[in-house]
Amino acid sequence: MTKILITAAGSYGDVAPYTGLGARLRDAGHEVALATHDTYAPLVQAAGLEFRRLPADPRTRRPGTTGQAQPAAPGDKRALMRQAAAFIKELGGGIADAAHEDTGLLLLSATTAPLGHHLAEALDIPSLDLPLVPSAPTGDFAPVVSGGRSLGRWGNRAAGRLSLRIIDRLYADATRDLRARLGLPPATPHTVRRRTEAAGRPVLHGFSEVLLPRPADWRTGLDVVGNWWPWHAPDAQLPDLVEDFLAAGPPPVFLGFGSMAGGDGERLSTLAAAALRRAKVRGILQSGWAGLTTRRAPEHTDLLTLGDIPHALLFPRMSAVVHHCGAGTTAAGLRAGVPAVPVPVTADQPFWAARLASLGAATAPIPFADLSAENAVARLADAVTQAVTSPARRDHATEAARRLATEDGAGEVVKAVGRLGG
Missing domain, CATH: 3.40.50.2000 (Glycogen Phosphorylase B;)
Structure with missing residues (x-):
C-alpha cells in the first residue's frame, strides 16, 4: 500500500x-x-x-x-x-x-x-x-492548443518545441x-x-x-x-424529472458548453432554443458556467435545463450531443456512441473537434465565435439535423464506443x- x-x-x-x-x-x-x-x-x-x-x-x-x-x-x-x-x-x-x-x-x-x-x-x-492531452512535440500534429491545423511534419515538431518553451515561461x-x-x-x-x-x-x-x-x-x-472516467456512484440514476422528460418523446439533443462561455448564457439560451426548434428536435440544456436556461423560451415545452449530471448516465440517452469539445466531454460522447456537433471555444477544443470530425462521428465543427453571426441559428439547426439523421455518423460513433469499451x-x-x- x-x-x-x-x-x-x-x-x-x-x-x-x-x-x-x-x-x-x-x-x-x-x-x-x-x-x-x-x-x-x-x-x-x-x-x-x-x-x-x-x-x-x-x-x-x-x-x-x-x-x-x-x-x-x-x-x-x-x-x-x-x-x-x-x-x-x-x-x-x-x-x-x-x-x-x-x-x-x-x-x-x-x-x-x-x-x-x-x-x-x-x-x-x-x-x-x-x-x-498530448504535449510532447511530434510531426503527426501541431500542438493541441494551436487550433488543430497541421503545419507539416517539420513545422509541427518546431511548433511543439516552441509550445513547451512558452509553457516554461508561464x-x-x-x-x-x-x-x-x-x-x-x-x-x-x-x-x-x-x-x-x-x-x-x-x-x-x-x-x-x-x-x-x-x-x-x-x-x-x-x-x-x-x-480515466469521472467517478459516479455505481447505483446512480437520472433524476425522475429527467426520466419523465425522456419518456415523453423521442431521444433529445444535448447542448452544453461546460466551463466555457461564462456570462453569455442569455444569448446562448435563446440561440439554442431557436436552433433546436428549427431542427424540430427536443433538447436538454446543461446550464454549465454559461448559465444556459429555458427561462427565455417558456413556450418551448420540448426543452429541459439541467445542472451537473454525469455524462455517462445522460449521453447514451441522447440522439446527438452539441458541446465545446473539451477532452472529457469529447470522450464521453464517443463512449456513449452518439454523434456530435462540435462547437469549440478555445485551447485544445478545436483540436478535439477536428479529431471527432475526422472519425466521422461528428459534423464539421462550428467555431464558437460563429454563433454570433446572423446565420448562427440556421447553421446550428442544420448541423443538429445532420447529426441526428445521418446513419453513417451514428455507425462511426457506435464503432468508436465499441472500441473504447475494450x-x-x-x-x-x-x-x-x-x-x-x-
Missing part, C-alpha cells in the same frame, strides 16, 4: 477524471488523496478519496478582486497568457502544502506536473505524469518561488523539464487511441493508455504504480 497524492487543477474536465482514477487506486489497496480546488471537494469525497485544497479555484474570486474571475476573450492571447501565469503562480503557492511527510507517490495532471516535479525532488519520492515565477520555499537550488522550468525528459520517465496519457493514435516518433515511455485506462495506471513500487 502506497500513500498517493494526486494533484489536478482547472475546470471540471481537468479534475473529474482523476476521481475515477483515484477510486480505482483506492480499490487496489492504496491510500489516495486528491488535491484540487474547493469547488470539487464534494466530488472528491463522494469518490471515497481524501480531499486536500489547492488555491486558484477558477469558480471563485481571483486575488485582489471582488467578483468572480472573468475569462479573457478566446482571441485575446495576451490576456489569456496573463491569466494563465497568474493562475499558476497562485497554484504554486499552495501545492507544497498538499503533500504530507508520509506521501509516497505523486500523480500529476498536466497543469500541476511542472510544479509537482519540484515537490517530488524536495521530498525525494517518485512521481508520474498523467496528462489528459511557470517561471511560480518555479522560482516554489523552489525557494522547498529549499531547492535555483533551476528554471526549462532545466527541470529537460532533466525529466533525459531521464526517460514514463508519461501515461489519459485519452484513447481510438480518438488520437500514439505518435510513432514519440520516445519510449510516452504512452497512450485510454481514458480499454481500461485506469487499470494501466494501477499497473504503472505497481511498477514504481506502490
Whole structure:
C-alpha cells in the first residue's frame, strides 16, 4: 500500500477524471488523496478519496478582486497568457502544502506536473505524469492548443518545441518561488523539464487511441493508455424529472458548453432554443458556467435545463450531443456512441473537434465565435439535423464506443504504480 497524492487543477474536465482514477487506486489497496480546488471537494469525497485544497479555484474570486474571475476573450492571447501565469503562480503557492511527510507517490495532471516535479525532488519520492492531452512535440500534429491545423511534419515538431518553451515561461515565477520555499537550488522550468525528459520517465496519457493514435516518433515511455472516467456512484440514476422528460418523446439533443462561455448564457439560451426548434428536435440544456436556461423560451415545452449530471448516465440517452469539445466531454460522447456537433471555444477544443470530425462521428465543427453571426441559428439547426439523421455518423460513433469499451485506462495506471513500487 502506497500513500498517493494526486494533484489536478482547472475546470471540471481537468479534475473529474482523476476521481475515477483515484477510486480505482483506492480499490487496489492504496491510500489516495486528491488535491484540487474547493469547488470539487464534494466530488472528491463522494469518490471515497481524501480531499486536500489547492488555491486558484477558477469558480471563485481571483486575488485582489471582488467578483468572480472573468475569462479573457478566446482571441485575446495576451490576456489569456496573463491569466494563465497568474493562475499558476497562485497554484504554486499552495501545492507544497498538499503533500504530507508520509506521501509516497505523486500523480500529476498536466497543469500541476511542472510544479509537482519540484515537490517530488524536495521530498525525494517518485512521481508520474498523467496528462489528459498530448504535449510532447511530434510531426503527426501541431500542438493541441494551436487550433488543430497541421503545419507539416517539420513545422509541427518546431511548433511543439516552441509550445513547451512558452509553457516554461508561464511557470517561471511560480518555479522560482516554489523552489525557494522547498529549499531547492535555483533551476528554471526549462532545466527541470529537460532533466525529466533525459531521464526517460514514463508519461501515461489519459485519452484513447481510438480518438488520437500514439505518435510513432514519440520516445519510449510516452504512452497512450485510454481514458480515466469521472467517478459516479455505481447505483446512480437520472433524476425522475429527467426520466419523465425522456419518456415523453423521442431521444433529445444535448447542448452544453461546460466551463466555457461564462456570462453569455442569455444569448446562448435563446440561440439554442431557436436552433433546436428549427431542427424540430427536443433538447436538454446543461446550464454549465454559461448559465444556459429555458427561462427565455417558456413556450418551448420540448426543452429541459439541467445542472451537473454525469455524462455517462445522460449521453447514451441522447440522439446527438452539441458541446465545446473539451477532452472529457469529447470522450464521453464517443463512449456513449452518439454523434456530435462540435462547437469549440478555445485551447485544445478545436483540436478535439477536428479529431471527432475526422472519425466521422461528428459534423464539421462550428467555431464558437460563429454563433454570433446572423446565420448562427440556421447553421446550428442544420448541423443538429445532420447529426441526428445521418446513419453513417451514428455507425462511426457506435464503432468508436465499441472500441473504447475494450480499454481500461485506469487499470494501466494501477499497473504503472505497481511498477514504481506502490
